[in-house]
Amino acid sequence: MSFRTHDKQRFIIDSANDFTNKRISKRDFLRKMGMAGVGMSAFAAGSLGGFRSFGNMAMADAHGETPEDVANFLREAGKPFAGTTIRYTSESTPPTVVLNQLKSEFTELTGINVEIEIVPLEQVLAKATQDVQGQLGTYDLYYLDQAWTATFSRDTIDPREYYADKPDLAMPGFDFDDFSEPLVEGISLYQDKWIGLPFDIPIFTLMYRKDILEKHGIAVPKTYEDFTQAVELITAAEQENGIYGTGLQAKSGHYSLECDWSQAVWGHGGSIFDADKMFSGNDAAGVEGLEWYMNLLANAPANSVAATWDGQWQMGASGQIALCQSWAEFFPGWNADDSAVKGLWEMTTPLQGPSNLRGRDAVGFGEIPNWGHQGGSSIALSRYSSNIDAAWLFMQWACSKDIMTRCTLAGGFAPMRTSSYNDPRILERQNLEGSGTTRHLGTVLETINNYMASEPDMAIWAGLANNEIPTELGKLLTGQDYDGNAKACMDQIAKLVDQQVAEAELR
């Protein structure tokens, strides 16, 4: 569905009035704004007390019974810590939002209170940075994006070791081997240490509007070339109707742009670092990837250069875009019962690049080039916490098989645990259209197991990925610098990155 201008404005006004008069919740207000194509930034959403707008979550599905053996363990193990309060700060990802709804179950069993601060990703990084710098222990648990794994590795406790060292606090049947091996390697492992437990796995897949592709007789793209042709054709044909070929998360200086860019580089056979640990985004493949991305920008809504993942999600939910290679966790919201485009989005594995992938021995810092960029996160136990044991109990509960499955049912995100994919509750929904669908999880699992790409593991990557790289890319994409010359931009990034790598004595 696409709104006519007048209807859209009327809809927005009515929704705003409903929200002001407390007839609808903040979440419903944000959802309606998403339907109307209102591009709010993460900060805006956060300021309204909301969260990353990934659509209608079937919260009712999250509630259930903690398995009896786990409940008994928590009642017994939690006794000494009753009354303790543990603190955790996280981005507003689907699992965190669901966990925030479920935490009372944990408190009822253990008497341990849990405070979860939900803030935009950049604020999570800022809070964690300050906490470890002063070794403050303000937060007992950290939400760590995969790009920060190496940065914070020394500040966390290896959960496997803690599990072995504290048998009294070891949850029965926790089963570390059940965590997906590629996810552990790509998200939580740094130099043989688990910095935390895998908690969230947004991963790039290809999503497309089947109705628009059928209308124009376009086959589902398999390669970057197919994708470009389809995007250009649809923009040319549908722009007058307010529909673009694709939408991007190209906000300058934001990690979302770095994610888009690295996907484009890998997709064109490039890499971020070479085997000598020199920045290689400025080689032929890297520049080709960036030029491809710049062409996409011409076929995307103008607001793409101000959009992060929230904005991109809203583009898809409002029917503004027809194809999108981005986070799989967008999919359930786009197909939820109250979505303007319910049942119209489909998912398939990520695009195959025109060149061969660069091998892992040809890149540096443990980078994994592949077709599907993963943006996962870990939940990690702070070394500086004064409530480590209580936090460890919560962490085990949050990442237990049952809770991970229930979070998936309610939030539509992909589970970290292999067993969840075969859980009857998940399988039951695999043909469902509408809220709580799991019909995308097969593609997600295939992508994780076969196509998962991962960014470099290095202690200064959090800074590079959130500052230097997306800022210089932003200058190029918004015309502030480089006169549209992708190579010049990449050369400047190479200079900045290589200088920092040398200063950090990482080469």
Add this chain to the structure above:
Amino acid sequence: MSTVTPSADERSDNRLRMPRWLTSEHPLPWLFPCISLLLVFGLYPILYSLWLTMYKRNPATRVETFDPAWNWSRLWADERVWDALQVTLTYTFVAIILQLTLGMLIALLLDTDRKGFSILRALMTLPLVVPPAVTGMMFLLMYDGSFGVISHALYDLGIISKDAPLLATGSTALLAVIIVDVWQWTPFMVLIMLAGLRALPKDPFEAAAIDGATDVQAFFKLTLPMMSKIIALAVLIRGIDLFRVFDYVKVMTDSGPGTATETLTAYTGTIYFKSANFPFASTVAIFTLLVVLIVANVFIKVFKVRF
């Protein structure tokens, strides 16, 4: 039991034994609380930042080594610092001109005792009580390319294109943020100017009127010269404040698009929070402080501002 009352001489001797700076007649005991607060909350952070600038930090190992020149040489070579300085100076200069001009015009209009104008003067101060972050949010929504009222009005007037959202376009983003600052802080100028206008003596204006001077001539020949000290003070106060702008930029553009709205304080925050390079962030902060001190001192000398 008897008590011995000390004589007046003895009391005087006892008092003499106390250090003079501890006696109630000395100003130091009275100034001590104020000085303590200034030292702890004013001077200490600056000294601590200065101390930080002397260390080279390895962001990977977090090891800091004493190297007083390192961060300053890095700052000198960092193009973003100079871009940010340029944005900051532009922001300050444009905003101060607009705020001063509008503030004076509005003050002149409101400088009357006609019925109802006291309410108008009170209403003028409303933007001042809105927190800057909230102001930024309000304007973020009004500038929104999809439904923002300002954007729509500008589209309808043919001033901007739908393909160029105000805050996502390099040529318009900085001005869009400055306008928000002007909206919020022009009332401050109005208040200062009104106070100045009300304090002006009437006689010169009456004499000028008798001599046949027009209102415009009276404004430029009498009002402005007599208000010059107040104007200079207001410009100084707002100028320093504008130089430190952070909130609107953070909320509305997060320094973008590109670095088109990145001010020195915003860049300091980026280095601190995203790159965790605290010594270098401190160096940029001290650099900002130095620039403010230099510009403010030149201004004070040129315009002979007195406090």
